[in-house]
Amino acid sequence: MAVTATNAPDTTTRSDLELLDAWWRAANYLSVGQIYLMDNPLLREPLRPEHVKPRLLGHWGTTPGLTFLWAHLNRVITREEQDALYITGPGHGGPGVVATAWLEGTYSERYSQVPQDAEGMQELFRQFSFPGGIPSHAAPETPGSIHEGGELGYSLMHAAGAAFDNPDLLVACVIGDGEAETGPLAASWQQNKFLHPVHDGTVLPILHLNGYKIANSTVLARIPDDELLDQMRGHGYRPYLLEGGFDGEDPMAVHERMAAVMDEIVAEIARIRARAAEQLAAGEDVQRPRWPALVLRTPKGWTGPKEVDGHRVEGTFRSHQVPLAETRTNEAHRAQLEQWLRTYRPEELFDADGRPHAELLALAPRGPKRMSATPHANGGELLRDLRLPDFTRHAVDVPEPGSGPASATGTLGAWLADVVRANPDNFRIMGPDETASNRLQAVFEATDRQFIGHIQSGDDHVSRAGRVLEVLSEHLCQGWLEGYLLTGRHGLFNCYEAFIHIVDSMFNQHAKWLTATRHIPWRRPIASLNYLLSSHVWRQDHNGFSHQDPGFIDHVVNKKAEIVRVYLPPDANTLLSTYDHCLRTRNYVNVVVAGKNPGPQWLTMDEAIAHCTRGIGVWPWASNDDGAEPDVVLACAGDVPTLEAVAAVSLLRRHLPELKVRLVNVVDLMRLQDEREHPHGLSDRDFDGLFTTDKPVIFAYHGYPWLIHRLTYRRRNHPNIHVRGYKEEGTTTTPFDMVMLNDLDRFHLVMDVIDRVPGLAVKHAALRQHMVDERLRCRRYTREHGTDAPDVADWVWPDSTGPRM
Secondary structure, eight states, X not given: OOTTOOOOOOOOOHHHHHHHXXXXXXXXXXXXXXXXXXXXXTOSSOOOGGGBOSSOOSOOTTHHHHHHHXXXXXXXXXXXXXXXXXXXXXXXXXXXXXXXXXXXXXXXXHOTTSXXXXXXXXXXXXXXXXXXXXXXXSOTTSTTOSOOOSSSSOHHHHHHHHHTTOXXXXXXXXXXXXXXXXXXXXXXXXXXXTOOTTTSOEEEEEEEEOSBOSSSBOSGGGSOHHHHHHHHHHTTOEEEEEEOOGGGOOHHHHHHHHHHHHHHHHHHHHHHHHHXXXXXXXXXXXXXXXXEEEEEEOOTTTTXXXXXXXXXXXXXXXXXXXXXXXXXXXXXXXXXHHHHHHTTOHHHHBOTTSOBOHHHHXXXXXXXXXXXXXXXXXXXXXXXXXXXXXXXXXXXXXXXXXEEEEOHHHHHHHHHHHHHHHOTTTEEEEESSOTTTTTOGGGGGTOOEEOOSOOOTTOSSEESSOSEEEOSOHHHXXXXXXXXXXXXXXXXXXXXXXXXXXXHHHHHHHXXXXXXXXXXXTSOOOBOEEEXXXXXXXXXXXXXXXXXXXXXXXXXXXXXXXXXXXXXXXXXXXXXXXXXXXXXXXXXXXXEXXXXXXXXXXXXXXXXXXXXXXXEEEOGGGOOOTTSOOSXXXXXXXXXXXXXXXXXXXXXXHHOTTSOEEXXXXXXXXXXXXXXXXXXXXXXXXXXXXXXSSSOEEXXXXXXXXXHHHHHTTSTTGGGXXXXXXXXXXXXXXXXXXXXXXXXXXXXXXXXXXXXXXXXHHHXXXXXXXXXXXXXXXXXXXXXXXXXXXXXXXXXXOGGGOOOO
């Protein structure tokens, strides 16, 4: 909320509240109609079976609370001229947010086939949870939504992500009491220690206690009020409790109390922000405030049927979904539905043509101030391109292949520091306390970690304002970044590779959101969700088996090809080129896996740019097929597999100089897929040109081997592709012992060539035996000395293999 908010004394009269109540009744009427009706939207005649949908889908229980909050927020928005975003945590509140968008006129602006009249109302009702219609959640199709809520737990972190760097924005986040039982939501209460009271917007958490989930009570609704409020105070909030609607209480009395509470909350927010601005202007330390939080307790299914078939419904779990489940076939249920709808007095709300009365329309804010029309919920409207500095200025000098060593992520960190400097208000880096561990610490030359809690002397690069957000919760990092991107900004999430799995389900939801928005014309493209996964499976020297899992890639490629991209740059220059590309893209999920440990550098910057542009290619300097058809192809994807593949080529050229070997490196993993399956896929002609149609292909891959087979199963030469990768063999050991455990080492790759190239197995049995002995020697050395054998640890690509091509 802007510091300049007027917060004028409330002049709300009884008639104002009656009008607000009418608006709420209209929203509820429209919500019930969406669940049940496909005809007769204004009840111009008694309900007949054909007026009711044959399949009743959707959820009523949480909806009246959501529309109640929307109505009261509109009152504040109009008075304060406030920019506001409404996040619907309860996933099943779709009817309510669709209804409010239609009442505000936004829905008809977005969907001309659903005008604000009787015909449009009928279409609004018919399309809801109907084949060819719209989903039952606050989906991408819903104006004003950035949070579908189909999976619970992420509303409050999305709210904070939206508020970062949005100082004039109020984010009202409704948290269902069922959602409040999830781990991610429990962690989200801590994010008030990261939101700056001047530079960032305000998040107003609204815990909506209606007592029940699908079939069971909720925890927070069944603990004493003092315990609940103490819990919220312990999280650093100033809670306000409002309850109403029970035992047939007059809704007008609840409206009156709610208006008073909202006025107090708005005034408190303005005082907090004004005081923080004064502290900042005076050069004082900006103290962490106790932000307001609202606890709203209302009956589940409020204003719905009190009883159905002798069972209490309002205020119980029975109102969660469809309180009257047989209205098409059960005359008594149908009559009760009609009675329910008429309690909202639609004749007072809509004119003869089905349009909301003018005084109702006048209650909504104007233009982009409407929560259903705010550009913050359609972030592409606000998106500005990043100013990306020239990454080539950070190029690692590579006079010969295998030069170095250098840290890929360490090199990237210096460029990211430049990105931060060039984009001080629309780019953030999120990570679970791993920015420095992943060797990105150069960014701290340009910024700090943002933290609004207590800062002690000796804390490293921690201040009130910073572009790096670190909290030891992958859920929060993911949710913050999603909220930040969905409201029109840019960023990246760096994480240990094994633990990015914690957000598998969140990634699912975001990828599905992006897929849906591609087919919604008014949804503008947003910046891509960029992952940087380091501390990866092959270099977990200290942590061992628990930290070894490259399977996030497998999970990602399950999603639509139009959305996902996976990159495995083999060195620092290719990582720079890759990430420059990723930060320029829109509506993708980009997964980049790169090592942090110093390693050999293979390509000059010009070569790296060309290689990354192709996404896949032959490395001529490592190959000796010299324009002829190779006898074998060694392929590699990932930094450690590339090192082992190049080392295997060196062994083959030394021991089998007559063997024609081609080395193919893959940066863009999706190039392996068929062009008919993925936009980045190679044509069959190009794939066959690289990998041949009938020669053995030994593929050293970063992750689980079967993914390469899955991507290439339609290729002509697939039967000859043999993949080495992670086989779920791990421990705390040396880097080379780790690759030996999984048979990805150079010696085993040479053995694979001998086994699979016709004529070599018998002819070069002694060489194969020597490779087995070398593995035993290296294993024995690690057990005796605790390190890898020097000839392996210090190995470099021989410069006697010829000039760079």
